[in-house]
Amino acid sequence: MNEMLNRQRSAMVAIVGRPNVGKSTLLNRFVGKKIAIVSRKPQTTRNRILGVLTREDCQLAFLDTPGLLKPRNSLGDFMVQSVQSALDSVDVCVLVTVAGGEISKADEELIRRFHDAHLPAILAINKIDQLADKTQLMGQIQAYMDRFPFAAVVPISARNGSGVEDLLQELESMAQPGGFLFPEDLLTDQPERVIASEMVREKVLRTLSQEVPHGVAAVTEQLSDRGDLLDIHVTIYCEKASHKGILIGKGGEMLKRIGAAAREDLERFFGCQVNLQLWVKVKEDWRQRPQTLQNLGFVPDDLQ
Numbered sequence: 680m681n682e683m684l685n686r687q688r689s690a691m692v693a694i695v696g697r698p699n700v701g702k703s704t705l706l707n708r709f710v711g712k713k714i715a716i717v718s719r720k721p722q723t724t725r726n727r728i729l730g731v732l733t734r735e736d737c738q739l740a741f742l743d744t745p746g747l748l749k750p751r752n753s754l755g756d757f758m759v760q761s762v763q764s765a766l767d768s769v770d771v772c773v774l775v776t777v778a779g780g781e782i783s784k785a786d787e788e789l790i791r792r793f794h795d796a797h798l799p800a801i802l803a804i805n806k807i808d809q810l811a812d813k814t815q816l817m818g819q820i821q822a823y824m825d826r827f828p829f830a831a832v833v834p835i836s837a838r839n840g841s842g843v844e845d846l847l848q849e850l851e852s853m854a855q856p857g858g859f860l861f862p863e864d865l866l867t868d869q870p871e872r873v874i875a876s877e878m879v880r881e882k883v884l885r886t887l888s889q890e891v892p893h894g895v896a897a898v899t900e901q902l903s904d905r906g907d908l909l910d911i912h913v914t915i916y917c918e919k920a921s922h923k924g925i926l927i928g929k930g931g932e933m934l935k936r937i938g939a940a941a942r943e944d945l946e947r948f949f950g951c952q953v954n955l956q957l958w959v960k961v962k963e964d965w966r967q968r969p970q971t972l973q974n975l976g977f978v979p980d981d982l983q
């Protein structure tokens with residue numbers, strides 16, 4: 680037994696950075712399955728998401744986090760707290776930034792926290808597939824290294840996978856002996872109900888423009904198995920009656936589009952046919968109300 684614990688190594692890794700840099704895309708790439716939703720809109724991720732990768736004697740447990748921004752409501756406070764609680768529970772951080780970009784305020788703030796907590800960190804420079812002139816990377820790397828002694832700097836594309844294996848190897852080299860943290864076959868701690876409602880929210884983010892999606896929450900009311908068919912019922916909450924009208928669309932057109940796209944993803948995830956039913960309800964100003972947030976499932980995590 681002791682010999683096994685000595686051989687098995689693990690590390691808890693927080694994936695942090697400003698909104699929209701590709702943290703969730705990277706988490707999905709690390710674990711090889713879509714467990715976190717992704718969209719072009721900033722502030723897609725709202726809570727921390729655990730994803731686990733176990734390869735031979737090494738286990739990496741990743742915490743994807745919301746992009747760090749100044750909070751503007753109770754939901755924002757919750758998101759900032761979930762970044763802090765991730766930083767408090769990990770051995771190493773991956774700071775994700777975009778190739779060719781400047782050091783953002785969020786990066787500065789996160790680097791300050793690495794310093795304060797004596798946390799080792801790796802810099803992942805993402806979206807290199809979009810960077811025509813790779814020589815720009817040298818200046819960017821130097822600017823970050825001037826601020827923090829990153830254990831490694833790895834240019835990657837979370838979207839097409841390039842550099843991701845190098846990043847994994849850097850992280851594996853930082854894992855410590857003492858056994859695994861989670862069962863070997865665990866992929867995520869996201870319950871199936873949360874995966875289902877998040878897939879619906881992703882389609883809302885991808886289908887609708889600016890104002891509506893940020894005020895949307897989704898909750899799975901029912902998830903039941905009929906053998907080779909899953910019945911999933913999800914309620915979409917929005918903040919205004921006018922938003923409800925937009926979400927449903929003319930003759931239910933918009934809701935149908937959202938449902939069809941979500942069902943496709945859910946069938947891929949669950950590996951079976953899905954009967955998805957969607958409802959839309961108004962919950963005014965839910966993002967401002969701590970109690971409503973709790974009712975909608977925004978509860979602080981209990982990893983510690």
Ligand SMILES: Nc1nc2c(ncn2[C@@H]2O[C@H](COP(=O)(O)OP(=O)(O)OP(=O)(O)O)[C@@H](O)[C@H]2O)c(=O)[nH]1
Nearest residue numbers: 698699700701702703704718722723724746837838
């Ligand atoms: N070109 C390119 N786009 C990428 C890459 N990685 C992510 N993206 C895109 O960047 C956008 C944001 O990706 P997310 O993974 O949702 O970013 P995030 O950092 O998790 O964002 P928040 O959850 O809002 O903080 C999406 O449109 C992704 O498809 C990449 O390597 N290359």
Ligand SMILES: [Mg+2]
Nearest residue numbers: 702703723724
């Ligand atoms: Mg995200």
